[in-house]
Amino acid sequence: MSVISEDNVRGEGSENLFKEISADGADWQPTEIESLCMNCFKNGMTRLLLTKIPFFKEVIISSFSCAHCDWSNTEIQSAGRIQDQGVCYTLKVKTKQDLNREVVKSDSATTRIPELDFEIPPFTQKGALSTIEGLLDRAVSGLEQDQTVRRAADPEVAEKIDEFIHKLRQLKEVESEFTLVIEDPSGNSFVENPKAPQKDDALTVSLFKRTMQQDMQLGLRADDDLEEEEEPAASDIDAMRDEVLAFNTNCPECNAPAATNMKLVQIPHFKEVIIMATNCDSCGHRTNEVKSGGGTEEMGTKITLHLTDPSDMTRDVLKSETCAVAIPELEFELGMAAVGGKFTTLEGLLKDIKDLIISKNPFMCGDSCTAARQQKLNEFGEKIDKITAGEMDVHIILDDPAGNSYVQNVYAPDPDPEITIEKYTRTFEQNEDLGLNDMKTEGYQEDK
Structure with missing residues (x-):
């Protein structure tokens, strides 16, 4: 039995076996393996293709066919990392x-x-x-x-x-x-x-x-490991404030060993957040994510920014993982699950939205793409470019039920005339999404 290691798959100085399917990849043929047919127990043919699908990372597509009984079977397996959630x-x-x-x-x-x-x-x-x-x-x-x-x-x-x-x-x-x-x-x-x-x-x-x-x-925890992870003590959090912590992880793009840096940062006129950044030396992929350093606020927050000047693109934006983004003039709304937490500029947020809708959309390429859909999404990308260039007068709305999102006030400490902040009471469905309906923190008594 042969053993496939990471060096076998990636190889030093060689190309990655997981390639993207494209019109120019005609020379990239699937691997054919003779294998047993489980229907007639004669030998058939299995074809394996190692490729990349946006949103699904690396995958292994296999197709089996038997010339003796005409039985066939197809299967897809994820070869990438398991997501954080x-x-x-x-x-x-x-x-x-x-x-x-x-x-x-x-x-x-x-x-x-x-x-x-x-x-x-x-x-x-x-x-x-x-x-x-x-x-x-x-x-x-x-x-x-x-x-x-x-x-x-x-x-x-x-x-x-x-x-x-x-x-x-x-x-x-x-x-x-x-x-x-x-x-x-x-x-x-x-x-x-x-x-x-x-x-x-x-x-x-x-x-x-x-x-x-x-x-x-999923094989992420041993069967006999039933102990819950302990929460960090307050003294440990205080020690983290003045240093950058690094821990080993895997690159979300190529799955090679990488390092993630984590730092507690105090945002002026807002609150404390945790910023995590991962840089991969193997493929050059870089990603960052932000988590709220505090708990869920008592009320949700809806922030509306009116873009009136190209300089607005440099405003700092904190978008938590529970925040939805809307652009009413484009009839566009991005749910909270589509993009994780981000601490970036407004221009960076718009670029991430464009990449998510166009560059990383699995149905913008191959047989899944229709001409009408491609034209529609390309037109949307052009409108995003106009907003970034300051050629369109639009409103950007950040709706965060957890109240952990933020847009920089360039007039601070005075009010910003272009920003409207609304506080609202969360609905039952929003509390359900945040896991608050079944959370009880009061009225506990020790059994005597």
Whole structure:
């Protein structure tokens, strides 16, 4: 048995095996391996392609076909890093067009349809790049697989499964609205927003912290490691204020060993935040993220900045991971889960938005891209460029239910005439997203 190490994959002075699929990559052919067919037990052919997909990092696409029995199978596996947080997509399927939404579903994802009380547990299906209709067809195929045996052994159970299969097929007619939930603790699943860059009212995306059990399933924690991580003491935090802490991690782009620097910073006229920056010496990738140093505020904050001068692009902006960004003049809204916490300038924030919508959009290339969609997104990118150049009079809105976002007041300590700050009471749904509804901090008594 041969052993594949990092040097074998990347090689010193050689090219990375994970390449992006492009029109110029005709010479990049998949690897063919003769393997056993699990249907007829004769030899078939497996083709492997190592490539990169935006939002999904490195992936391994495999396709098996058997010339003897014509059985075929496709599979997609993530070869990149597991994300820092899990992701949950909730889609309200209202029309047949919604069935055409493209989906990246990893093998660690749980798929649910609450209306039918139907659930596909994690690690029971291999990862797939498909559509909503394809997921339904795959579920039907899985249920039909052993129906012949069931009809002979237990006709009553087989009849009930036939009825359920009929209900799944009826969903494809979309006679009534139903909900599809894809919850992935690895954070490597994705559901298409066909209205991008505008907000999709039918699609809700939320991030969550993995439980210890989910960490164990993903191999991030030993099975016997049940101890919770201790919170840092106040004295430890005080010691961190005057120094930059560094800890080892992996590059989110190429997965090579890298170092992440962390520093507590006091923002004038605001609060203390934690800034983390990662630089990779292997591929040159650089990223930064900011976390609030304090807790969740009692009220949410909505900051509206009216852009009147190109110098506004140099304003410092703190966007927390719970903050949504909107540009009403472009009918654009970016949910809080799309971009993590950022401490940058307004120009840098707009550049990140443009890169997210265009450069890092997996459906802007290949067969997934249509001419109309590409033109629409390119026009949006041109408008962002005009805003950055000061050629468009727009408003930038930062809506943060946690109250941990900030836009620099260049007139401080006097009020800024171009900034409007509104405090508001969070809704039940916003408290639910922040995990505050079930949090109890008062009324505890020790058992005597």
